[in-house]
Amino acid sequence: MQDGNAPAISADEKTTASREKGLNRVLEILEFLHTTQRAIGIGDLAKGVNAPRSTTYTLVRSLVDAGLLEMAGDGNRVYFGKKLYLYGMDYVRGNDLLRRGRQEVDHLSRETGETSELCMLQSGRYTIVHSSPGTRPFRISSATGLQIPLPWTASGRLLLAGLDRAAIEAMVSDDDLVLPDGRKLRLDDFIADIAKAGVTGYCVTSGLVDAYTKCLAVPVFSAPGKVEATMCLVVPIDTSEERTADLIGLLRGRAAGLSIGG
């Protein structure tokens, strides 16, 4: 995708949002609901997106009428509506890779017992598009749709393969380089990782997002050289070298099946 439009001189935080466009408010509302993951009162919603109450009421009413939002059963709360589900299904239908990728992920997690995920770039961030929990007692599953800084993940390294330094820098903020445990990644190391991942065709990271897991990821191509998604397995950090190698082999085979012209 070309992000060309916004030269991004510096997105300074205008404290006063003054007159905000209705559509933008709506986009914020949807994003807010996506993060809260639950129905919320309209008043709270207004606070949450920092919008005037009256405006929020108007917009919510439009959205509810349109079916993008629904009043939650109990009373005066709103959440996503059926329309969004239908549009989402349309997206899946129009997207072979996603459709087949979901199946493959489900299959992989059943087959290996490990948590398996399908990941894509989503407006410059790593996004778990579909995940299927493993059978382990402690399953570390992040919710679908969760967005995580690219440098925290193995998939992130693969998704950026093929981009030049400038493009990578544009996608990674300084905060992104700080791992959950406080360690700070060096940008050069990250870029080196990306290059290496691009060559080897897979990526393994250990103890990055948490101390107990490692992540095995392989790329899925939408065209030769173009990484459209990744599939990954989240396994205990003490998984043997041998099993790790086996799993990577398995992943690579499956990803090859998904890829187009890879």
Added chain:
Amino acid sequence: MQDGNAPAISADEKTTASREKGLNRVLEILEFLHTTQRAIGIGDLAKGVNAPRSTTYTLVRSLVDAGLLEMAGDGNRVYFGKKLYLYGMDYVRGNDLLRRGRQEVDHLSRETGETSELCMLQSGRYTIVHSSPGTRPFRISSATGLQIPLPWTASGRLLLAGLDRAAIEAMVSDDDLVLPDGRKLRLDDFIADIAKAGVTGYCVTSGLVDAYTKCLAVPVFSAPGKVEATMCLVVPIDTSEERTADLIGLLRGRAAGLSIGG
């Protein structure tokens, strides 16, 4: 679409939409893409929703930036984006009935070999929310998200059970009463059907949407007396009485399992 805010003295077709609100335009765009079911050029999109080209470009850019739409790979076409898929998944997650209903439908179609569907009311129209094709050589599957006039379907009769005459009339237009083959249903007959369906707890229609199938539907309750959805099987019209009865029995059992406080 109802423009609810205006008192709607008479919904005459204002040829000139004058200054249309951006959000409404967006809603129309989404709805339009939902009906076309494919990526479309921005120019055509503008024509399709009857909006000025310049406005359409602006809105589409916003939506693409937000991830609700995506530029389709080949060039200058747009279609639904990943964000909508993610929001849709959020909806599913927050909606027990839909989640379990989908599973049940998949299961039913595998078990019986017939096409099975989960249906709900969506802004006053009957909507196929999920469907799973049967194993017959000729499978008559309507796409998910398809909206069909209520009187054409068995499910429609169940979904309106419990509403009074005025409410029903408000939901059914005159056009809706005209079947695909040109026959015209009498409103009174339809209302009588609804009442009957409400009492018997299931509904069978033969040869309504087409001449070759009949539709067996049962209600799913979200609260005692409140029909939230229906599950139905689409079977050949010459299915024996006996098998029909068996299938209805099966459906009723499964629907009961889905219902809450039924």
Added chain:
DNA sequence: TACATGCGTCTCTTGTAAGAGACAATTTTG
């Protein structure tokens, strides 16, 4: 009984976004 807090609706003003239209650059058609 007063007092505070939250909800839903309404009114009025003004900053601004929708839209008309011009433009250059392709691409298509005949």
Added chain:
DNA sequence: CAAAATTGTCTCTTACAAGAGACGCATGTA
């Protein structure tokens, strides 16, 4: 190769939506 149609961008005007805030009605709580 010219004529016609499309695509993406830009500018400028004004109709109108975003927002401030008041209001009435519920709750909750001292």
